Amino acid sequence: MANIHPTAIVDPKAELDDGVTIGPYTLVGPHVKIGAGTTVAGHVVIEGHTTLGRDNRIFQFASVGAANQDKKYKGEPCELVVGDRNTIREFCTLHIGTVQDKAVTRIGNDNWIMAYVHVAHDCIVGDHTTLANNATMAGHVEIGDWVTVGGLTGIHQFVKIGAHSMIGFASAVSQDVPPFMLVDGNPLAVRGINVVGLRRREFSAERIGAVRHMHKLLYRENRTLESAREAIGEFARSAPEASAEVAMMSAFLAGATRGIAR
Structure with a gap:
């Protein structure tokens, strides 16, 4: 059974799986579904048509599923749909579509x-991302797997960020960032x-070499x-040996709609 603190307010229509923990003074709305093993700290608001998967950790004062x-x-x-094993720190705001x-x-x-990340x-x-403190996404942003976004970074609406890329601290991202790239700054470079x-x-030397070569084709030959x-x-x-990486890059460039970061 779910472990609900007596001061929490959980709507009777909310669906909580076994092993869910709800902390003090937390509010859970009627259209919320929370998967087994998820822990919600105190003073959290989870509302809207929100689905949380298994084994997530939501820290105090987060706002999840707001309009x-x-x-x-x-x-x-x-809706807001969140998968499994995510850590959502203090004061994050995750909004419905x-x-x-x-x-x-x-x-x-x-x-x-x-803390303080905004997902509009x-x-x-995607999966396995790291979104550092105060990273802010406008609407319709897409972030691929294994992306790292530095703190205090702002991402313009409709921007796409490719898998395995890293965005440095306090950057302004207004164009698409291809996979595997390291970018930072304002203007972004x-x-x-x-x-x-x-x-x-654990990318092999051959795969990393292929990524280097694609970077050269994109940025070092004035093409x-x-x-x-x-x-x-x-x-x-x-x-x-790098067919997957090349296919990923080719697909991303074909779908880029805001131009790519230079």
């Missing part, structure tokens, strides 16, 4: 979401590849984006 900050929102039953998009904000598994409406956050992150994830895309496609045939 979005889109002026067009008229109270439609949009809007009907102008997919009507859902989605956060994956095993994410480390630090219709954002998609690409500094190289996220080699430390790739090594930590247009279209020319770089074609060159990366040609490179795929000569680097079968």
Whole structure:
């Protein structure tokens, strides 16, 4: 059975699996579902059509599933869906989606979401990300797996951030960031590849070499984006050991809508 502190207010329509812990003075609304093993500290508000998976940890004063900050929102039953084993620290704000998009904000598994992070409406956050203190996402942002976002970073609406990339402290992100890149600054600039992150994830020397080569094609040969895309496609045939990385980069560049960070 769920362990609910006597001062918490949990709507009887909320669905709490076995092993859920609800701390003092926390509010859980009627359309909330919380998976087994999730721990919610005191003074948390979980509302809206919100689904939390298993074994999440939500720290005090977080606001989860609140109405979005889109002026067009008229109270439609949009959603927030959070996966498993996420850590959500103090004062985070995670909002539901809007009907102008997919009507859902989605956060994956095993994410480390630090204090004061804001995840706006219709954002998609992958798995194994680290979002440092005060990282702020506008609406419709997409963040790939294994991304690290530095503290005090702002991300413009509709921006896409590719997997395995890293954004440095206090950056202003207004263009798409390709996978594997290391970027920072205001204006944002690409500094190289996220080699430390790739090594930590046990990328082989050959795979890291392939990522370096794609970085060279994109940023070191004065190519247009279209020319770089074609060159990366040609490179795929000569680097079968890095086929997954090349395919990821090619797909990302094909779907970039705001131009890429330079």
